[in-house]
Amino acid sequence: MNTEKALQVRSESKCELCGATEGLAVYEVPPSSNGGADQCVLLCATCCSQIENPENIDVHHWRCLNESMWSQVPAVQVMAWRMLKRLSSEGWAQDLLDTLYLDEETQAWAQAAGDRESKEETVRHLDSNGTLLATGDTVTLIKDLDVKGANFTAKRGTVVRGISLVADNPGQIEARVNGQRIVILTQFVKKAS
Ligand SMILES: [Zn+2]
Numbered sequence: 001m002n003t004e005k006a007l008q009v010r011s012e013s014k015c016e017l018c019g020a021t022e023g024l025a026v027y028e029v030p031p032s033s034n035g036g037a038d039q040c041v042l043l044c045a046t047c048c049s050q051i052e053n054p055e056n057i058d059v060h061h062w063r064c065l066n067e068s069m070w071s072q073v074p075a076v077q078v079m080a081w082r083m084l085k086r087l088s089s090e091g092w093a094q095d096l097l098d099t100l101y102l103d104e105e106t107q108a109w110a111q112a113a114g115d116r117e118s119k120e121e122t123v124r125h126l127d128s129n130g131t132l133l134a135t136g137d138t139v140t141l142i143k144d145l146d147v148k149g150a151n152f153t154a155k156r157g158t159v160v161r162g163i164s165l166v167a168d169n170p171g172q173i174e175a176r177v178n179g180q181r182i183v184i185l186t187q188f189v190k191k192a193s
Contacts, residue, residue, distance in 0.1 A: 006037035015044035016076045017083070018064035027051070029075050030113040041075045051079070054086065055124060062087055069096060074106045081110040125165045125173060131191045133173060135164050139189040150180050159192065160184070 001009075004026050007016075014021055023045035033039040043051070050057050062083055069080035081100055087093035102110060125133040128142055138161045145154045154177045163184075166172035172183050 003035060003037050003040055004042075007040060007042040010037065010073065011042045014042075015047055016041045016071065016073070017043060017047045017068045017079060018061065019068070020044035020046065027079075029078055029109075032112075038073075039075055041073070041079055043079075051083070055126065055130075057086070059087060059090055062093070065093075066096060069100050074102075074109065077102055077106055078110040081107075082113070085110075125170050125186050127189050127191045128187050129190060133163065133165065133186065133189075133191055137163050138192040139163055139173070139175075139184075140192055141184070141188060142190050143188050145184065145188060147177070147180070147182050150178070150182060152178055154178070154182070154184075160189070 007026060008024075010016075011024075013024065015024060021044075024042050025045070025048060026040050027043040027048055028035060028040050046061060050061065065080045065084055068076060069084065071077060071080070077100075081097070081102060084093045084097040084100065088097055127133055127139065133139070138159060141154055141156055141158045141160065144156050147154055158177065160175045160177055163173045163175040166174055166183065171186055173186055173189070174181060174183050176182075177184075
């Protein structure tokens, strides 16, 4: 029996995270799935795209984990745990995470990619157009910004060179403007091309 068939039987042809019945595909659990059914889950297109694009996450979709986290299938437990971890700033997700018990082996598997994913998620700084920002980039302000505590307004159109990223906050960058180091919200800048 091939993997897809095996997963359809196991899941009764439902997304193993949210229960949807449309657009199902085999998802190999990172980081090192061998492609066998025990290291894959059957997911719908919605779950799959949100797992792969953390910036598009629809928090409410993942309320489904409330049920699927109790699956007996380790691969499903791993994906549920990772998504809850990613959503752990939401109180309900943290509550579920607190009650989700994984055996030692499954826990290690869940964490094998979890750290990397959560790091990627927290360090993705996107400008007002959704363009990825990096340390050293030049950006332009898209609106006048009153700089708190510095008593000046950084004007719209100001070119800001050599930004640095605020590590724990994807919504903030730091840069020198008017000779002062200030924090700027990424939603108010545009990466210079
Ligand atoms: Zn789904």
